[in-house]
Amino acid sequence: MTTPNAHPHIDRELDLSNSGRGVWLVKVPKYIANKWEKAPGNIDVGKLKISRAPGQKTQVQLYLSEGVLCLKEPGEQNIPKVHRLDVYNVTHQSLGVFSHVVPATTDAVVPESEKLYMEGRIVQKLECRPYADNTYYKLKSESIRKASMPQRQVQQLDRIVQNFKPVSDHKHNIDFLEKKKAEGKKARDDKDVVLNMLFAAFEKHQYYNIKDLQKITKQPIVYLKDILKEVCNYNLKNPHKNMWELKPEYRHYKQEVPVEPKPDKNSSDSD
Amino acid sequence: MNNPPGGSSSQDAAVQEFTIRVPKNVKKKHHVMRFNATLKVDFAKWTHVKMERENNIKEFKGIEEEMPKYGAGSEYGRDLREEARRKKFGITSRKYKPEDQPWILKIGGKKFKGIREGGVSENAAYYVFTHGVGNTIEAFPLLEWYNFQPIQRYKALSAEEAEQEFGRRNKVINYFSLMFRKRMRGEEGGDDADDPDEKKPKGAKAKKELKISEMDEWMASEDDSDDDSEEGEKDNDSDSAALTKKKRKVDDEAFEESDDGDEEGRERDYISDSSESESDHESKANKELKGVAEEDGLRKILTSEEESEEEQEQKQESEQEDEPTKEGEERASKLTKKAKKKGDEGKKESSSDFSSDSDTDPETSAPKKTKKTKTSEKNPPAANSSAPGSASTSRAGTPQPGAAAGAGGAAAAAVAAANAASAHAPSKRVKLDAAYTECGVTEEAVRRYLARKPMTTTELLTKFKSKRTGVSSDRLVETMTQILKRINPLKQNINGKMYLSINHT
Structure with missing residues (x-):
């Protein structure tokens, strides 16, 4: 209800310079997405290999880079390196990608206006599927084990836990009195x-x-x-x-x- | 389409490699906009597109009355106090987040509303791959999915309205009459004229539904039918011999054309007010409509000498059966009166028959003898057309002679004169006469009725019908129209009905 709130309701032009561009929509498992989120922007997170053999279906494969695979906290399972990508066409709907720039909420005197860009049209959908190998099974079993663990556990206490102590004079009362006296x-x-x-x-x-x-x-x-x-x-x-x-x-x-x-x-x- | 891989697709059986990067510190947040394919959205064709967040702040705040924040009428620290008061009741208000509101997309005149879809990225993550520099692919995470739908500009029907419309689903609308009515309204601004206007189209409608389309056509194209099919009748008046034949033919045709048999029962009901017998609402409505139509038809007959015989016939028949006994009694009294009247009237009529005929009927400007024959001919037809009136007379006794006799010397004389005239006429005419007298409708009788008091054609027909002459209503109507044509009575509109009368002169 303050001034910045007024901005989102302003008509903004959609930047259409990229509207004709075809882009891919890729669905990836969460574990890959997590890695990619953590990865710094300057490294390769993976390779996309498209092999076209005559007479065969085009194969698209995703190879995660070593750098990404190594990004893991202690106790985390390894994730499979190779995934295949199934290609689908977009049917029954037209999908587009747009982006908007959220102005930094920092102390800019003239607040940046939020900008909108059309990023392109989704021409193909790819679904990333892991090969069912050992690594993947381990990963899955670990995740299942984690999911099945109860969130709350019983704990035995040896002494009374005192979570409330009576106070003779609360701090804010003291503050207030002091302030009053000063005035x-x-x-x-x-x-x-x-x-x-x-x-x-x-x-x-x-x-x-x-x-x-x-x-x-x-x-x-x-x-x-x-x-x-x-x-x-x-x-x-x-x-x-x-x-x-x-x-x-x-x-x-x-x-x-x-x-x-x-x-x-x-x-x-x-x- | 510069698909990411599309760049180097030339090598066959070769493996293309792209390196994927996930650029960081990009301020852009990527979202998916989804349209239904039926909307035929083509992003490439977009030229001028605007987007904004929908402003729902009013809905969010609810019905809270608008208070000035400042100056007159404002309270110091009201918001805070309100908030404190609410907190006391345990209500914690959520803040309005404009960035959570749906998108409004404006393309030219079209508007779309993009509502965020939940649950899409619950179990999987979505990235968008775009072609970067060289053999690289840039992947951006997609945060939200928005489903864009066109905003309706029209108001949907409420449940009641929908029900009403649904009830109308089988109604057939005569669009022509609709337009006509509209135009009329536009011109007249809702005068009395509206009523007949409305009635007419209804009648037409009803007829259409009943598929008695011939009548419609007749009504609509009076002139044509006059010229074409009923030529005969007119010509009859002028030419004597062959025309009678023609006429009969015409009559027959008319009779056959109308499927009155079906309708007659209803008609009778309608006229005799025994419509309760028919429980069906729709049939009632039809009847009513029909009635109106008939009236129209008769009116037209009079005004344009157009004949919608079927209708009249129907009426006649129904009426005939309605009033037989009464009529008889009435007749007796009437006739005594009439006798006197006829004394003058009959003379008048007989005289006027010839003279006024000659006056009124341009066609009858033929030599008197033929005229007489005509009149005598016409008498029957006129009786037919004026059947309501004359029918009663004819009903009372048998055709003219009896009535005339009952009426008194003058009438008898008149009739005799007419007969004599007809005697002069060629045999064919005589035939015609016979045909008309058959119906028990005479011009004389019609005149009598009209002279007594103004009547509508329907009433006239009722009079004659009630006499149970056993004449088909077709014939009755036909003769009636002819008689009326000849008599050319005064017409005046009262309460939207046309009343016919003859001045005693």
Whole structure:
């Protein structure tokens, strides 16, 4: 609800310079995707080999690079190196790829506008399938074992765990008292000064709670109330209940509020 | 299509190698946009495309009343207080995330809404491979899938509306009448004229549904039919001999053409108000429509001398059976009255028959004798056409003579004159006469009815029909039309119905 939120709703041109380009949609297993995510951008993550033998189907194979295979945390299983890619055509739908640049949420003074690019049309779908070899079976069995492990385990305790201790004085209370002491007692300012502050406040909003006004003007509440009674009306009824507003003669809002709840004249608060 | 591998596809049986890279620190986030193939989206043809996130902030905020954040009417620290109040009740509000809203894609005038699909990348990851520099492939992870669908610009029917429309699925609409009505409305702005207008098309519609298309055609192309098929009748008036034959033929034809037999029962019901017997709502509606159509038909007969005999016949028949006894009684009283009237009327009629005929009928400008014969001829036809009126007379007794006799000397005289006239006429005409008198409808009778009070053609027909003369309604209608043609009564529209009358002069 702050300013950056306004941006996504702005019409943005879609950059179509790549819209004619054909791209491949490749479905890969999660374990490969994890590796690729971790891999730095400057290394080869794998090789795509397309072998076309006459009279045979074209074979597409994916060889993961050693660098990627080595990227593993301790205890992680090896992943198979070679996968075959099954090629499908896109049917019954037209698929496209678009991208958008998310402006860095950093402190750019002029926030980058989000840009949209058309990246191309998906012409073929490839599905990456592992060869069912030993490595793969090991990987799978390990993942199954992990999945079957219960997430919560029973643990025996030898002594009482005390997770709550009573506190005589909470920290924020102490802080607050200290701060109050430092401020000292609220002194009664000159009435004109207070009035000026009040008018300034009422310029921004029409209705104020007395507590807010007290915070704004930093006046003792009794004194503030005296002044308020002079220039303000107190609302007793529900829209804007318990709020102060300026008497009509002091008001000069640009657009008058059409239906002003007539404030009671005898709004003398028991003070 | 520069597919990644497509670049070096020249070698056969060779192995091409591409190195795959996953570029990092790219700010771009890749997503898939999916369209249904039926939408025929061609990315390459896109020229001016805009995309934005849908703005759902209003829906998100709900019906919360809009409060000014600033200035007049605003409360200091209201949002915070509201939030605190909600928290007190244990409601934690989620923040509105504009980046989670669906995409709106605008291509020219078309709009698509792209809704994110979940679960696609749950068990597998998707990458997009694009051709990089040289023999390299760049792989970018695809984060989200968006399914783009066209945004409907029209409002769908609600359940009730759909039901209503569904009920109308079998209705056949006469688009011509529809357009006609629309135009009329446009011109007249909803005058009284609307009513007849509406009725007419309905009648036409009903007829179409009933597949009595001939009648429609007749109605529509009065002139044509006049010229073509009923030429005979007109000519009859002018030429005497062969025309009578023709006429009969025509009559017969008309009779055969109409499948009235089917409709007659209904018609009777309709007219005799015994429509309750027919429970079927639709048939009722049809009847009503039919009735209207008939009226139209008769009106047209009068106005344009066009004959939709079938209808009238139907009416006649039904009416004949309706009022036989009453009519008889009435007749008696009427006749006594009529006798007087006929005294003058009959004279009038007889005189006017000849004279007015000669006046009114341009065709009858032939020599008087022939005219007389004509009139006598016409009497029957006129009786037919005015059958409602004259039928009653003829019903009372048997054809003219009886009625005339009952009516009194004057009438008798008139009839006699007519007969005499007819006697003069060639034998064929006589034949015709016979045919018409058969129906028990005489011009005289019609005149009598019309002179007494204004009547609609339907009423006239009813009068005659009620006399149980055993004449087919076809014939009745036909004769009636002829008689009416000859009489050329005053026509006036009252309440959208045409009333015929004769001035006593």
